[in-house]
Amino acid sequence: MKRLAFIGGTGVYDPGILSGIYSEFIETPFGTVPYEVGKFGTKEVIFMARHGVHHTIPPHKINYKANIYALKMLNVGSIVSTTAVGSLNPEYKPGELVLVDQFIDMTKSRDHTFFDGEFRGVAHVDMTHPYCEQMRSAVLKAGEEKNVKIHKSGTYICTEGPRYETPAEIKAFRLWGADVVGMTNVPECQLAREAEICYCTISMVTNFAAGMIDTPLTHHDVLDCMNKNIESFQKITAEICEIFDPEKDCSCHHAVKDFGGFHL
């Protein structure tokens, strides 16, 4: 049976909604990955802390390939990821959620594909709809059910980090049409598609990006906003566990069929 997984940071889910939580490790060809399993009713749900169990891995050093491969090994068919982002769009305010539907890749040094010509040949995966449309609909429905406001679309620009952006960069990114900026969605999103797993991202705006407002950004501000709004994430998480069926077939599950499919 296919399972649902959440990739996120500390406190994104409320252990209160799950029972029988336990921690595990799994060995992949790319490294060892820790994760947690819990039960929501009769459904088994997996949680993975993107930055490591103790939040010690910076965005550019996350082992995205191992994480996604591990989820594939664990028979995960669908992933909901959560990210903290800066806003470039005056209408997307701190504390609000954005269900991004496009991304722009500005990363520099990441191991970003399973199809590197060595591990499993060459494939060019389609990215017309980078985030699973079926999952996006489920998240919007969960938001409506739980009365949590979610912006329905947005372009996520992924920077290399770990530094924040300069105001000149933000000005340029706005001209390109970016709405939010973060450091983790690429290559996570594309690796999930390559591994034929449905994937969507709920971004939480923690601040306005550099130069958007006069006050300079501190990491404390970001964490503070994140903590205040964990509740919205938790409500959505519980509702998605309730309504989403990871067994449901989706085009994402056949994303590389023209290249022989993705087999472990």
Ligand SMILES: [Zn+2]
């Ligand atoms: Zn899908």
